[in-house]
Amino acid sequence: MSTQMLRGASFAALALTAAFTLSACAPGAEANEEHAVPAETTVTITDNHGEVEVPVNPERVVALDNHVFETLDEWDVPLVAAPKGIMGTAWPDYTDDAEVADVGTHREPDLEAIVAAQPDLIIGxxxxxxxYDTIVEQNPDAAVIEIAPRDGEDPMEELKRETEILGQIFDREDEAAEITSxxxxxxxxxxxxxxGTDSVxxxxxxGGKIEFAAPVTGRSVGPxxxxxxxxxxxxxxxxxxxxxxxxxxEAIAAANPDWIVVLDRDASFAEPEPGAVPADELIAGSEALQGVTAVEQDQIVYLDSDFYLTEDIQAYTELYEQLQEAFAGA
Structure with missing residues (x-):
């Protein structure tokens, strides 16, 4: 037999072997596809009311809780409706988008805007x-959850819990863990x-007034x-x-704090309340407070201007970093 004929026979044999092997493997491949684990389409989370089944990576999301906007924005989660009236200019991706319906404010909510948006998930x-009850009643086909920090619980742990739940819902658990870390x-x-000894x-x-934020229980600064x-x-x-x-x-002066930590509510709004005065003018510029240690030594920490709007996990992280830098530099 010629060399050319031998080569032809060899190639034919190889072709038959390959065909046999492929035909033998094909059913196994189909079986693997049939038994592949499908991606989860829902997840059961525990919100402030109990267990709720929520779609994973929902396509149509309404968010009403200010604590979640920064995280959703970082994760590029689109919204179909949001309360633009209480969001200031902190999240232009949402407030400047005409496709995002405006739910108004909590004092004058447009709940019909939520219904019209046909959401899969509502973060209330x-x-x-x-x-809450009205939103649940009006949106029977949507998952409605409340995951905002609960009264009586540790505020920082509650912010971490909220972030972890968002991570479950939007399949971003690693990113959520990084935020909490x-x-x-x-x-x-x-x-x-x-x-450990300086008083705060x-x-x-x-509106031109100074109010006291009580330790632990006071707004924003308390925790x-x-x-x-x-x-x-x-x-x-x-x-x-x-x-x-x-x-x-006079009471502040008598207490003579070493440090003052201040939330300027008016700074959060493009149109402050009538009579608004910048916090530094009210405190550092007050004649009655000139003898206070915190004022004398310039140990006054002003929260970020958007803090009153956000009060989220990112805002507190930035505040603690700000305090660390101030304490270390004193």
Whole structure:
């Protein structure tokens, strides 16, 4: 037999062997495809009311809770409706998008805008908590959840819980873990920088007035005391946990805090309340407070101008980093 004929026979044999092998393997491949584990389409989470089955990576999302906007924005989650009236200019990707319906404000909500948006998921709660029952009733085909920090629980742990739930829903658990880890690290760093003895007072300014943010229970600044173990210059429970309690500049001067941590509510809005005065003018510029250690030594920490709008896990992480830098530089 010629060399050419031998080669032809060899090639034919190889072809038959390959064909046999492929035909033998094909059923197995089909079986593997048939038994492949499908991607999860829903996840059961525990919100502030109980267990709720929620779609994974829902396509049509309504968000009403200010705590979640920054995280959703970072993850490029589109919204079909949001309360633009209480979002300021912090999230232009949502507020400047005409395709995102405006739900208004919690005081005058346009709940019909939610229905018209035909959402798969509604993240309610926080300022919109009073509308929860109505929202559930009006949107029977949507999953409605409330995951905002709950009263009586540790605020920082609640922000971490909220972030972890968002990670489950939007299949971003690794990113959620990174966000919560950054919060933990910022707290640890600020604790280490704080000397443990300097006295601190929390204040809120609005409409030209100074209000007291009570340690632990006071708005925005209060949780920082328990998180960092700060020594309060004034020991007092909050009467108004939302807007702060009455306090005079004389009382602040008498307490003589080493540090002042301030939330300027007016700074969060493009159109501040009538009579608004910048926080630094009210505090550092006050004649009655010139002898206070915090003022004399320029140990006043002003929260980010958007803090009142956000109050989210990212805002607190940035605040602890800000405090760490201030304490370390003192």
């Amino acid at each position: 709660g926080y300022r919109f908590s009073e509308s 950054e919060l933990d690290q910022s707290i640890a760093d600020a604790k280490q920088a704080y000397n 007072i929390g204040l809120i300014t609005s 920082v005391f328990s998180a960092l173990g700060l020594k309060p210059a004034i020991e007092q429970q909050a009467e108004d946990t939302s807007h702060g309690d009455d306090i005079s500049v």
